[in-house]
Amino acid sequence: MDTILVRGGRRLTGTVKVDGAKNAVLPILTASILGSTGVSTFHNVPALSDVATISHVLAGLNIDVTAQSNNTYVVDAAGELNHIAAYEYVSKMRASILVMGPLLARLGKAKVAMPGGCAIGSRPIEQHLKGLTALGANIVQDNGYLVGTVDGRLKGANIYLDFPSVGATQNILMAAVLADGTTVMDNVAKEPEIVALADYLNAMGADVTGAGTDRITVNGVAALHGAEHTIIADRIEAGTFIIAAAITRGDVFVEGARADHMSSLLSKLEEMGVQLTVQDNGIRVSAPEALTGVEVKTMPHPGFPTDMQAQMMALMLTADTASHMTETVFENRFMHVDEFIKMNGSIKVNNRTALVQKQNLHGAAVKSTDLRASASLVLAGLAAEGYTRVTELSHLDRGYVNFHGKLKALGADIERTGDRKERAEVR
Numbered sequence: 001m002d003t004i005l006v007r008g009g010r011r012l013t014g015t016v017k018v019d020g021a022k023n024a025v026l027p028i029l030t031a032s033i034l035g036s037t038g039v040s041t042f043h044n045v046p047a048l049s050d051v052a053t054i055s056h057v058l059a060g061l062n063i064d065v066t067a068q069s070n071n072t073y074v075v076d077a078a079g080e081l082n083h084i085a086a087y088e089y090v091s092k093m094r095a096s097i098l099v100m101g102p103l104l105a106r107l108g109k110a111k112v113a114m115p116g117g118c119a120i121g122s123r124p125i126e127q128h129l130k131g132l133t134a135l136g137a138n139i140v141q142d143n144g145y146l147v148g149t150v151d152g153r154l155k156g157a158n159i160y161l162d163f164p165s166v167g168a169t170q171n172i173l174m175a176a177v178l179a180d181g182t183t184v185m186d187n188v189a190k191e192p193e194i195v196a197l198a199d200y201l202n203a204m205g206a207d208v209t210g211a212g213t214d215r216i217t218v219n220g221v222a223a224l225h226g227a228e229h230t231i232i233a234d235r236i237e238a239g240t241f242i243i244a245a246a247i248t249r250g251d252v253f254v255e256g257a258r259a260d261h262m263s264s265l266l267s268k269l270e271e272m273g274v275q276l277t278v279q280d281n282g283i284r285v286s287a288p289e290a291l292t293g294v295e296v297k298t299m300p301h302p303g304f305p306t307d308m309q310a311q312m313m314a315l316m317l318t319a320d321t322a323s324h325m326t327e328t329v330f331e332n333r334f335m336h337v338d339e340f341i342k343m344n345g346s347i348k349v350n351n352r353t354a355l356v357q358k359q360n361l362h363g364a365a366v367k368s369t370d371l372r373a374s375a376s377l378v379l380a381g382l383a384a385e386g387y388t389r390v391t392e393l394s395h396l397d398r399g400y401v402n403f404h405g406k407l408k409a410l411g412a413d414i415e416r417t418g419d420r421k422e423r424a425e426v427r
């Protein structure tokens with residue numbers, strides 16, 4: 001079992017470069033299913049386990065995914081495709097459900113294993129199904145699979161989402177691009193990853209406008225081709241390193257961080273007293289010793305991202321005055337709280353709100369429960385006295401490339417090892 005061992009107390013300094021965004025590359029790789037001629041070439045693809053998982057899902061559909069170099073992938077979806085996405089890989093990653101829309105649009109049929117719940121909540125998909133059904137798909141559940149069929153071609157429709165779900169917006173959008181006629185989607189998600197997906201679809205020959213606003217309009221086209229696309233920088237990874245700098249009261253340049261993708265996070269950090277200088281190619285972060293507590297509520301973009309909630313809570317633990325963190329997006333995304341408490345963190349949860357107060361953090365043996373929880377525990381470890389040992393790193397590897405290596409290069413006292421029981425310093 002892999003372990004990260006981090007000893008707190010080092011001030012981070014230097015430059016760290018952000019990789020491509022997990023939440024952009026996953027839907028974009030599923031969109032490549034739509035390219036019935038030519039190939040797609042993707043640059044800045046991050047070396048994440050989730051990218052390997054979605055590549056296996058695509059391979060199972062008879063799509064050729066080749067890594068040309070570390071970060072450049074070529075996808076050839078021009079051949080005859082299989083329409084079945086099997087449980088083995090779909091069950092590993094929620095985003096696999098995003099093959100449904102493209103398969104229905106391209107083949108008129110799809111059989112996709114039910115993605116099921118995960119640690120942060122039950123994560124239903126009724127908004128995906130509502131939209132795909134409105135476009136004319138008939139979808140039933142059969143033996144743990146969602147089986148969808150289309151009589152002829154999908155047809156454009158007006159679709160209102162009850163909640164601006166990121167995945168539902170993407171799935172419906174990827175179906176609508178090949179539908180007959182115009183689709184108008186309202187109350188859609190506005191995340192930068194939605195804009196990136198629309199950019200790639202348009203490069204493939206689609207006609208999509210309005211991505212990044214509440215309404216997306218799609219004029220369906222008959223066919224799409226492969227295209228070249230560069231994956232945007234990961235705003236959540238960038239935010240995580242900004243907090244790593246702040247929690248150690250360090251001075252770090254986060255190369256690739258885009259202020260226009262992270263305004264809510266940057267505002268809240270400035271409210272705490274963190275100093276941020278936005279430059280053309282990144283953000284410089286420095287932090288004074290004393291930080292102020294803040295009130296934060298997670299919301300769909302451009303609100304404060306739920307994917308930064310755990311990391312922000314780690315920083316709140318080091319602020320001089322109390323903070324409140326309210327999670328509104330997922331019903332069960334406070335699992336890191338019990339682990340912070342093992343590190344002497346002072347946190348009281350009432351329903352969806354956590355009251356976070358300063359108390360000196362101590363190193364401890366803690367367990368990752370989900371992707372962002374794992375990063376937040378390492379962050380807390382950077383600020384804690386003594387050694388923190390973080391296990392269950394498969395979560396971390398879903399969304400961070402060489403997390404410990406990047407922190408080490410900034411001066412952190414951190415190692416990633418196998419299960420080395422001889423490290424007696426760990427409490």
Ligand SMILES: CC(=O)N[C@H]1[C@@H](OP(=O)(O)OP(=O)(O)OC[C@H]2O[C@@H](n3ccc(=O)[nH]c3=O)[C@H](O)[C@@H]2O)O[C@H](CO)[C@@H](O)[C@@H]1O
Binds near residue numbers: 023125167300
């Ligand atoms: C691969 C990817 O991009 N993942 C991101 C995506 O997940 P994902 O696309 O799954 O997130 P959604 O925006 O769909 O989900 C947000 C909330 O809506 C609920 N919901 C969603 C769909 C639906 O049909 N019914 C329903 O009730 C979910 O259970 C959740 O409580 O957006 C989340 C919210 O920013 C992020 O945390 C994830 O990192």
Ligand SMILES: C=C(OP(=O)(O)O)C(=O)O
Binds near residue numbers: 094
């Ligand atoms: C929850 C996340 O991702 P996913 O939707 O892929 O589980 C995340 O990136 O924090």
